[in-house]
Amino acid sequence: MRQSAAVISRDDRSLKTLETTLGELDIEMVNCPSGQAALEMVMTGRCATLIVDFDLPGAEEIIRMATLLPPSQKPVLLAVASRAWPGTGQAFQSGASRILYRPVEPEQIKEALKAEKKIKKTTRRKSERYEVKTLVYLEIETGTLPGVSIDIGEHGMAIQATDPVPMSSNLAFRCVLPGTDITLQGYADVMWASDQGRAGLFFSKLTPVARKHLKQWLGKRSSQSKRKSKDPHVVRNLMPPRDAEVSYSASGLSEKSESAEAL
Template sequence: MTLESVLVSRDWQEISVLECILGSLHIGVAVESDPERASAKLSKSKVDAVIIDRDLRGTESLAASLCSSQSNGDSVPLLLLSGSPGRHDLPATGATFFFEKPISVEQAVRTLSAARNMMLTGRLRYYRQTLAIPVSLTFGARTKWSVQLTNVSRGGIGVRTRRPIDISGPIKVRFSLPGMKGSVQAKGELAWTDDAGNAGIRFVEIPEHLGRNMQLWLEKQYFAH
């Protein structure tokens, strides 16, 4: 799966630089020269980022709408704004990143690399990788279950058990992901369960290095599909 962006601009120099850098970062880009067409496109399709040239007439309402959605906590694209050096209003708009024109390659690489990390984090926040591997669950000091893992995400795992989980309290989780060195060991809690033996376990504590390795593993699985 590829990260996607929309660039709203008529500035050929800006378009040329940003298209080149976005491509090198494996971010797809659709260029729209008309703000109204861009707005219509965004209402019908999901993208990860929108770059708006604020020197282009008619972009005020589009930028304001996206900023308002971000401040309300809605799931919206990452917003990046560009403008001439004389535009001192950009920082007050609420956008995440800014470009000052003319945009240099160095500035584009630095800003878009940081933006890509945020875009990827947003995608992976809700991504679940399905797989069937054994997982060990330990409740308290003595009770230990060997169950089937059905999916994994940054925030927890889904499991299938022979009988519904009716034990409360902290859960120690241990499993090994294909292609990842070492096992994942974390502390969790029961998020939900049903009568068929399916359950969700939310991570509440996981070592930093394991969390980072899981993030990299999930990224590989995500882009492989």
């Protein structure tokens, strides 16, 4: 099966060089219209490489989102940047595996892909099996905050966002249930949040149809899982790590737990 690379760039010269060079490596270039489209291509397994031009706004956020993915989903991450500051600094700090300096040369691309794929192959062999993640979008006062799901349960989800999640209630969210084309959307209360962007959300409002889809998805996941649990979807699975420094909602987790038991 031919491999694909998701590319986000508006520079014609870079795009032409990338398309030609990737073609020589039998890799299809997918010119993505947005960062969201590129991340979705990566997370659904359609692209194993992500190349982002740092001349575009939001480039750093796209790379940072990709670095949050588990080894089984994480793509080869390449950044296209000029040698001048701040482009180079932003590219380094974003977590990109390699930087392709402008003007992009074919040998740069080939060498970067060869080195990174060798590392990735070794990492995948050594790593344990990870659960598939999905992108989660939160609608906050300043705009849309993207994140990656850590765990999804019947009553809520834990996520890792690129920036701290504000403590608030009735926060609109949406995501695609992993392994499906079903979009889950509704409202959630932030139960806890850390300065590093990790947060626990309690579903405060889901439509009957959305809740039905969620229960069906959870049922399939439970039947396929080898891990046994009396109740794998209880609120305690959404609790923060013991060593994490977090802020809690004013209502407290105990009230959320009681509400969950009543559902």
